[in-house]
Amino acid sequence: MFSVFKGLVGSRTVSKEQLAPVIAKMRLALIEKNVAAEIAEKLCQSVSEKMEGKALGTFEGVASVVKTAVQEALVKILTPKKPVNVLRDALAAKSAGQPFVITFCGVNGVGKSTNLAKIAFWFLENQLRVLIAACDTFRAGAVEQLRTHRTRLDAMHPGNNIHLYEKGYGKDAAAIAMEAIQYARDNKYDVVLVDTAGRMQDNEPLMRALAKLIKVNQPDMVLFVGEALVGNEAVDQVVKFNQALADNSQADQPRIIDGIVLTKFDTIDDKVGAAVSMAYITGQPIVFVGTGQTYTDLKNLNTKAVC
Amino acid sequence: MVLADLGRKITAAIRSLNNATVINEEALDTMLKEICTALLESDVNVKLVKVLRESVRKSIDFDEMAGGLNKRRMIQTAVFKELMKLVDPGTKQWAPVKGKPNVVMFVGLQGSGKTTSCAKLAYWYQRKGMKTALVCADTFRAGAFDQLKQNATKARIPFYGDYTESDPTKIAVEGVQKFKDENFELIIVDTSGRHKQEESLFEEMLEVSNAISPDNIVFVMDASIGQACEAQARAFKSKVNVASVIITKLDGHARGGGALSAVAATQSPVIFIGTGEQIDEFEQFKAKSFVSKLLGMGDMDSLIEK
Numbered sequence: 110m111f112s113v114f115k116g117l118v119g120s121r122t123v124s125k126e127q128l129a130p131v132i133a134k135m136r137l138a139l140i141e142k143n144v145a146a147e148i149a150e151k152l153c154q155s156v157s158e159k160m161e162g163k164a165l166g167t168f169e170g171v172a173s174v175v176k177t178a179v180q181e182a183l184v185k186i187l188t189p190k191k192p193v194n195v196l197r198d199a200l201a202a203k204s205a206g207q208p209f210v211i212t213f214c215g216v217n218g219v220g221k222s223t224n225l226a227k228i229a230f231w232f233l234e235n236q237l238r239v240l241i242a243a244c245d246t247f248r249a250g251a252v253e254q255l256r257t258h259r260t261r262l263d264a265m266h267p268g269n270n271i272h273l274y275e276k277g278y279g280k281d282a283a284a285i286a287m288e289a290i291q292y293a294r295d296n297k298y299d300v301v302l303v304d305t306a307g308r309m310q311d312n313e314p315l316m317r318a319l320a321k322l323i324k325v326n327q328p329d330m331v332l333f334v335g336e337a338l339v340g341n342e343a344v345d346q347v348v349k350f351n352q353a354l355a356d357n358s359q360a361d362q363p364r365i366i367d368g369i370v371l372t373k374f375d376t377i378d379d380k381v382g383a384a385v386s387m388a389y390i391t392g393q394p395i396v397f398v399g400t401g402q403t404y405t406d407l408k409n410l411n412t413k414a415v416c
Numbered sequence: 417m418v419l420a421d422l423g424r425k426i427t428a429a430i431r432s433l434n435n436a437t438v439i440n441e442e443a444l445d446t447m448l449k450e451i452c453t454a455l456l457e458s459d460v461n462v463k464l465v466k467v468l469r470e471s472v473r474k475s476i477d478f479d480e481m482a483g484g485l486n487k488r489r490m491i492q493t494a495v496f497k498e499l500m501k502l503v504d505p506g507t508k509q510w511a512p513v514k515g516k517p518n519v520v521m522f523v524g525l526q527g528s529g530k531t532t533s534c535a536k537l538a539y540w541y542q543r544k545g546m547k548t549a550l551v552c553a554d555t556f557r558a559g560a561f562d563q564l565k566q567n568a569t570k571a572r573i574p575f576y577g578d579y580t581e582s583d584p585t586k587i588a589v590e591g592v593q594k595f596k597d598e599n600f601e602l603i604i605v606d607t608s609g610r611h612k613q614e615e616s617l618f619e620e621m622l623e624v625s626n627a628i629s630p631d632n633i634v635f636v637m638d639a640s641i642g643q644a645c646e647a648q649a650r651a652f653k654s655k656v657n658v659a660s661v662i663i664t665k666l667d668g669h670a671r672g673g674g675a676l677s678a679v680a681a682t683q684s685p686v687i688f689i690g691t692g693e694q695i696d697e698f699e700q701f702k703a704k705s706f707v708s709k710l711l712g713m714g715d716m717d718s719l720i721e722k
């Protein structure tokens with residue numbers, strides 16, 4: 110007799126069978142938005158597990174409930190676990206009489222040098238003195254690229270508040286970074302921005318060299334620069350950059366990526382998935398978002414707009 | 417190897433069909449699902465994957481088909497054909513003609529590898545005995561001319577550019593004219609990175625293209641690009657006459673599927689791939705041998721022949 114009621118009640122809880130097609134659609138929608146397939150799968154699985162057997166409200170459909178749950182999960186991934194405030198940290202270092210050192214790393218052509226220049230501009234606007242360390246001693250034109258930015262930024266902010274520390278090409282990047290930091294100390298620069306050469310995450314010698322630069326210089330912040338255009342590779346990139354830093358650090362608490370700079374956000378329309386992939390894998394905040402090629406095209410991530 | 421993962425997964429999916437006792441719609445769907453997952457994991461455009469799936473389905477009529485072996489063979493052939501479509505638009509690959517000036521213009525998204533690949537292409541044909549030169553019509557990016565100049569100098573390739581001129585069209589026209597006058601056979605024009613969302617950058621590209629009337633426009637794509645590739649590639653193609661694709665950064669782990677989607681979007685064949693930062697890390701691309709490598713063609717042949 111009760112089985113009749115049970116059936117009725119049952120129809121208002123979400124069954125596995127009801128969920129499956131909705132979840133499959135959601136997974137594809139995430140992939141279509143450029144979330145890495147592996148991450149889309151994991152996200153959907155966890156939402157699915159959470160939902161199964163849950164009671165539905167009177168007027169709710171399965172699809173809308175799943176959508177809300179996925180949105181919540183996305184917001185959670187993109188919301189920094191601890192607050193990041195680069196400016197405050199830099200100011201704290203300044204009061205302690207130490208230069209605040211940020212190292213930029215990432216694969217080739219993602220926008221490391223350009224966004225480093227934008228961040229330099231942002232520090233200048235905030236009355237901090239900036240030293241750029243030209244530690245990409247490999248790629249043709251890398252030093253001249255930074256020199257051009259230095260000249261332009263200096264013209265925009267006259268008063269000898271920005272300097273380029275460079276030693277040309279072919280030299281050891283870790284050593285130049287070290288000299289630059291010392292130079293900043295001696296000459297009262299508040300912030301040191303270390304540019305590094307782009308490298309493929311599978312290129313072991315180059316990854317080791319990066320790990321060495323970070324190990325010997327212990328920057329206050331290591332920023333991974335990734336472009337919003339990247340697809341499934343996003344996962345492999347951040348995993349392997351972190352791995353290389355950890356493997357070569359020989360410390361109990363290895364230095365890994367502290368945050369992400371997400372570039373070329375202006376080139377992807379609504380295909381915002383790379384942000385999700387990178388934040389999910391690293392668990393680290395997206396500290397800056399690059400939204401164009403001029404100095405002011407630097408934003409904070411608007412989590413609401415993305416999800 | 418390029419797209420090795422994808423190849424392995426697709427071959428495994430096709431092989432699973434051989435192990436199935438009956439080949440019915442269910443077996444076909446299972447295999448297609450595996451293949452499509454592999455393609456999506458490699459950044460192939462979602463829409464293209466859908467098309468592939470539907471085309472294979474449509475080409476198989478279970479009621480009309482005879483014995484099991486025939487079914488297997490038909491399915492495998494259908495998959496192979498659809499994969500070929502993905503990497504080969506069926507148009508002829510461009511190559512410069514000796515004894516006359518060939519003007520090539522490079523276009524693409526920011527940081528995709530244009531400047532590096534320009535030098536690689538020049539070096540490639542220079543070694544083949546052609547008189548080649550480079551023109552830097554990127555007046556926007558900081559250090560762009562220095563980058564091209566240093567690459568060219570190292571490889572002893574003549575180059576043209578200007579530190580103070582800000583009009584890329586003017587430089588492109590002057591450079592091309594200069595090298596035409598000097599009887600150069602291959603004149604490669606590098607341009608700034610751009611994206612479809614900034615209309616003025618696209619207009620500038622069109623202006624340069626109209627001014628120099630290139631014999632070929634090469635669209636350069638980074639192998640790691642994801643789902644945004646299709647719309648960008650389509651936009652470039654609709655603005656200027658893209659006729660070739662170069663896929664860069666295929667050294668390492670890159671999946672390359674997103675970049676391959678540019679082939680469909682531009683209806684242009686891949687002519688070269690970049691496999692490193694050095695000037696000689698550059699390979700000619702042949703769609704057929706690529707797919708055969710991808711699927712372990714030996715296997716593929718034997719599968720189809722069975």
Ligand SMILES: Nc1nc2c(ncn2[C@@H]2O[C@H](COP(=O)(O)OP(=O)(O)OP(=O)(O)O)[C@@H](O)[C@H]2O)c(=O)[nH]1
Nearest residue numbers: 217218219220221222223307373399400401526527
């Ligand atoms: N549209 C757009 N372009 C960007 C953005 N950030 C950087 N770029 C462009 O991307 C290209 C590559 O930028 P770079 O800063 O040279 O990249 P990189 O990572 O330093 O490159 P390598 O040092 O060669 O590895 C340049 O053309 C930049 O102008 C952005 O947020 N939006």
Ligand SMILES: Nc1nc2c(ncn2[C@@H]2O[C@H](COP(=O)(O)OP(=O)(O)OP(=O)(O)O)[C@@H](O)[C@H]2O)c(=O)[nH]1
Nearest residue numbers: 217218526527528529530531532609665690691692
């Ligand atoms: N590993 C690897 N790096 C490459 C390859 N091709 C280019 N690069 C690197 O990618 C980065 C960007 O290359 P560029 O040639 O400057 O790209 P671009 O398209 O001219 O950039 P913009 O002019 O700023 O739009 C550089 O660090 C190159 O060394 C490749 O095949 N493999």
Ligand SMILES: [Mg+2]
Nearest residue numbers: 221222245251
């Ligand atoms: Mg750089």
Ligand SMILES: [Mg+2]
Nearest residue numbers: 530531554560
């Ligand atoms: Mg360039």
